[in-house]
Amino acid sequence: MIRYAVVGAGWISQEAFLPAVATTGNSRLQAIVSGSAEAARKLVDFHGAPEVVDYAGYDALLASDRIDAVYIALPNSMHADYTIRALRAGKHVMVEKPLATSMAESEAMVAAARDSGAFLMTAYRLHNEPGTHAMIEAVRGGAIGDAVYFAATFGFQTQLGNHRLKAGHWGGALPDVGVYCLNAARHVFAAEPVAVQAMASRPAADPRFAEIDASLAVTLRFPGDRLAQFFCSFGSAETETIRIVGSEAELILDPAFKFDSVLQMTIRTPGHEQRRTFRQVDHFAGQIAYFSDCIAQGVAPEADGAEGLADMRALLAIDEAARTGETVRLAPMDFGRGIDAGMVRRLPVTDRRLLL
Incomplete structure (x- = not known):
């Protein structure tokens, strides 16, 4: 079982990620990292997870052997910091889209994954649907x-x-x-x-x-x-x-x-x-199960940091085009490996969730 810490206990975690973990068959929830101890305690009790960690305790959790991976569902401006800290600690990371807020941040995240050997996956749930x-x-x-x-x-x-x-x-x-x-x-x-x-x-x-x-x-x-x-x-x-x-x-x-x-x-x-x-399948269960398979088998995920980086490059160009009214040209770049049939996961949707 791949043990996850969920970083950020907002709506997407409550509605989609936390309920999905138990249906994967290869993953389990170990901890919720949150600034709201009361809400997080209700969630871990409901989902049967062992611990709540505040943001001040994040690095200590990363340094422990209690988790294998983290799911980051924080506001976009916080993605890079919490991702890089986890990767440097050797923990695998699934981070919500977009990868970060700038190319510099995104490239630093990809570099941290490369240097640590831990996997960085951008949470493109439809790649497993x-x-x-x-x-x-x-x-x-x-x-x-x-x-x-x-x-x-x-x-x-x-x-x-x-x-x-x-x-x-x-x-x-x-x-x-x-x-x-x-x-x-x-x-x-x-x-x-x-x-x-x-x-x-x-x-x-x-x-x-x-x-x-x-x-x-x-x-x-x-x-x-x-x-x-x-x-x-x-x-x-x-x-x-x-x-x-x-x-x-x-x-x-x-x-x-x-x-x-x-x-x-x-x-x-x-x-x-x-x-x-x-x-209908559970999109989140599918991507969690896929990422856990990648971790267990030592095979890098398709929706890796480079895939997130490719979208970041285009998103920022679109931002510039909307702001300036100009056509923004992008240097030619090779497309990544793309999705394949082996990535499909068909897991049932659960109705067991707690929304606070």
């Missing part, structure tokens, strides 16, 4: 001909007071949900973007968006004159779609991104439509 794999396999297998255009939307209404609305944490729809659209486009085309354009909107009268943009519309050029566009928002109706236009057909994944959605794929050709609905 069957519907996402089916989409990629359909494109790779020529089901739509040559993919020429990718479009995605991911948006919803975010509540006032959420830390993701704070500029100081690099909040906003782009790093939070836009990263899903970007990551999907990169994997559909199996390539890295070479140019980006973006426009942002910020309603002046909405107090939620005093520090961040409400929505962004992004256009990316990929090698081979392939184009991608996506819209991400913290102020829209719920939307989570992917549409890939090929030379012979189009593929639609709708829903496409949320971990509580049942993904559905449609391949549409002239006069014919093929639809497939995927059984």
Whole structure:
């Protein structure tokens, strides 16, 4: 069993990660690291974990032999510090997206993993999800001909007071949900973007968006004159779609991104439509089980620091494009290893959770 410490006991940990650990079969919860001892104690009691650790005790926990890995679910601005400290202590790290808030921080995280020999995995849960794999396999297998255009939307209404609305944490729809659209486009085309354009909107009268943009519309050029566009928002109706236009057909994944959605794929050709609905699986259990397998087998995860770094490079270019109104060009870069069928995990969704 791979023993995890969860760093940050906020909504995503309570709703998704903590309930999922027990369903993996190869992982267990050892500790919760939190600034709220009372809340953390309720969570460890509920999930049957041995200990609560405050942030002052984090390094002592890392220095112990009580854990093998940490899951970091802190605000974006805190990812690098807590990740690097864990890696330097020889602990494996799964860190939420985006990797950090700058290329310098991200590169330091990747370097810490390389120097320590511990694994760094960016938490791309969809890399272990069957519907996402089916989409990629359909494109790779020529089901739509040559993919020429990718479009995605991911948006919803975010509540006032959420830390993701704070500029100081690099909040906003782009790093939070836009990263899903970007990551999907990169994997559909199996390539890295070479140019980006973006426009942002910020309603002046909405107090939620005093520090961040409400929505962004992004256009990316990929090698081979392939184009991608996506819209991400913290102020829209719920939307989570992917549409890939090929030379012979189009593929639609709708829903496409949320971990509580049942993904559905449609391949549409002239006069014919093929639809497939995927059984709902626990996205978080899948990625935890996969990472624990990697740790146990000594095999580096696919969604490693370099994968997170590739998205960071494009996210920051999109930020610049939205800010300046200019086309931002990116140096050519090889695409990573990509997802493969051996990464799929089909684990049941649990309804046993405690939300505080």
